Amino acid sequence: MSIEIFIQQLLNGISLGSLYSLIAIGYTMVYGILALINFAHGDIFMIGAYIAFFAVAIYALPWWLAAILTIILTACVGMLIERVAYRPLRDEPRISLLITAVGVAFFIENLAIVTLGARPKGFPVPAMMATNFDIYGFRISGVSIWVPILTICLLAGLLYIIYRTKIGMAMRAVAKDIEATRLMGVNVDRVIMYTFAIGSGLAAAGGMMWASKYPQIQPLMGMYPGWKAFTAAVVGGIGNITGAMIGGLIIGVVEIMTVAFFPTLSGFRDAFVFAILIIFLLVKPTGLMGEPLKEKV
Amino acid sequence: MLKVDNLHVYYGGIHALKGISLKVDRGDFVSLVGANGAGKSTTLRTIVGLVKAKEGRVEFEGEDITNKPTHEIVSRGVLLTPEGRRIFPNLTVRENLMLGAYIRKDKADIAADLEKVYDLFPRLKERQNQKGGTLSGGEQQMLAIGRALMGRPKLLALDEPSLGLAPLLVKEVFEVLKEINERDGTTILLVEQNAYAALKLAKQAYVLETGRIVLEGTGEELLVNPQVRQAYLGVSS
Ligand SMILES: Nc1ncnc2c1ncn2[C@@H]1O[C@H](COP(=O)(O)OP(=O)(O)O)[C@@H](O)[C@H]1O
Ligand SMILES: [Mg+2]
Numbered sequence: 038m039s040i041e042i043f044i045q046q047l048l049n050g051i052s053l054g055s056l057y058s059l060i061a062i063g064y065t066m067v068y069g070i071l072a073l074i075n076f077a078h079g080d081i082f083m084i085g086a087y088i089a090f091f092a093v094a095i096y097a098l099p100w101w102l103a104a105i106l107t108i109i110l111t112a113c114v115g116m117l118i119e120r121v122a123y124r125p126l127r128d129e130p131r132i133s134l135l136i137t138a139v140g141v142a143f144f145i146e147n148l149a150i151v152t153l154g155a156r157p158k159g160f161p162v163p164a165m166m167a168t169n170f171d172i173y174g175f176r177i178s179g180v181s182i183w184v185p186i187l188t189i190c191l192l193a194g195l196l197y198i199i200y201r202t203k204i205g206m207a208m209r210a211v212a213k214d215i216e217a218t219r220l221m222g223v224n225v226d227r228v229i230m231y232t233f234a235i236g237s238g239l240a241a242a243g244g245m246m247w248a249s250k251y252p253q254i255q256p257l258m259g260m261y262p263g264w265k266a267f268t269a270a271v272v273g274g275i276g277n278i279t280g281a282m283i284g285g286l287i288i289g290v291v292e293i294m295t296v297a298f299f300p301t302l303s304g305f306r307d308a309f310v311f312a313i314l315i316i317f318l319l320v321k322p323t324g325l326m327g328e329p330l331k332e333k334v
Numbered sequence: 335m336l337k338v339d340n341l342h343v344y345y346g347g348i349h350a351l352k353g354i355s356l357k358v359d360r361g362d363f364v365s366l367v368g369a370n371g372a373g374k375s376t377t378l379r380t381i382v383g384l385v386k387a388k389e390g391r392v393e394f395e396g397e398d399i400t401n402k403p404t405h406e407i408v409s410r411g412v413l414l415t416p417e418g419r420r421i422f423p424n425l426t427v428r429e430n431l432m433l434g435a436y437i438r439k440d441k442a443d444i445a446a447d448l449e450k451v452y453d454l455f456p457r458l459k460e461r462q463n464q465k466g467g468t469l470s471g472g473e474q475q476m477l478a479i480g481r482a483l484m485g486r487p488k489l490l491a492l493d494e495p496s497l498g499l500a501p502l503l504v505k506e507v508f509e510v511l512k513e514i515n516e517r518d519g520t521t522i523l524l525v526e527q528n529a530y531a532a533l534k535l536a537k538q539a540y541v542l543e544t545g546r547i548v549l550e551g552t553g554e555e556l557l558v559n560p561q562v563r564q565a566y567l568g569v570s571s
Contacts, residue, residue: 203436206425207436209424210433213423213425214420214422216416217416217420217421219405219408220420221408222409223405223433223436224403
């Protein structure tokens, strides 16, 4: 393998990993608070890609506006799912919540197939993403450069919210002790809703960038990225935000490098990631940075 | 200020409160004593809306707050320091205190109150950037009280603040409560198994037994009451 290809593949892995990180954060934040695996999260990512598609390809909005609108609307979808499907079950056994999450995922996927059609649509890739770079004679795709940069900006914003704002402080408190947080006068329902909003907004950003990297969108496009991002969250330590970021990068780079170094195994790239999931669940369920798992809803 | 009238609470089939009525006047120091399992915690938790009443009424400053969401009750100035302290171990000491002021908007006053809490508990200031989970039991209790004070309580309810503390610290905690009540005029509703200290501090006191109030009176009256002395103060007469 030449050095150029290696660097290209590494950057490719980092950009894919960035996208897993963005999705993984939504899984991990919701799990941290409700101990719920939000199976619909991958579908929220798909919804983000479709909203951007409609905004740009159908309504001809400029990309910057479409991106902002997409993030806001997808955040609203996330809040709606929480409000309608999860909140009424919050005091029920955790298994009801999990089954509901699976149901919501099927519902969204099938609704999307019926209303949007199962046929893939070509995604209107923003010019910025489609322009290649020439760095010291190495040809590097725009996506490989911009996705990590945009991801870093989004994650910096997220960390700012979590560690420097009042609502972020409340989120960290809710993740530890919901009842004690209530005693501080915090409207916990609202905090949980904002958590879904943030996770969904990041998934929407991920969806748009994913569709720029692989410019075909279809109603089931969220499944594999969703599962791999979930794997990333488990690898990083579910409930741990920094862990999800690192886990995403690891999964992305491992996946791309497996294909690059062992082209004959490329058919197993997905299986390989899920093998990592199973190994972690068996050997180190708390992940790289996680604390002991908690029993709660 | 606070009026609890004929409160009934059930946990599934367990009838935990069987018609509790009590009253707390502004500026008062009221103690609620009773054996383990009598329903003291349940009473406090129902007042702040963490547990729902099946029957009865809780009134604060003339308004019905029965079964209102906790954050609304807290916003009215009813703060509870729960049993077991429940500080946030993953937040710094300072963040714990700031979360106590979550319902307030007055930034300058919050900063001033933070200094006041630090004056009251100098050890918290020394450790302000440490995670709450690294504090000792006594320090965590200080933090829990300080956190409640940051919310400028009109009524401060405390559930067994002396639990698990060394005797010297227990004394310190009770002194602080006395100071908060006398100096700042904060109304206090104290739940304790340590009946002697609680009755000594109390202007008004209630004795709970299996979900019912069986005795009430001033702290002094109950301290010399033979029934109380035998059952709760370990004095055989
Ligand atoms: N979460 C709960 N579920 C079921 N029963 C409970 C619960 N909390 C308290 N109880 C029961 O209610 C009664 C009163 O408990 P509690 O209010 O904690 O008493 P105290 O604080 O005086 O020790 C006890 O019989 C206790 O077992
Ligand atoms: Mg108790």
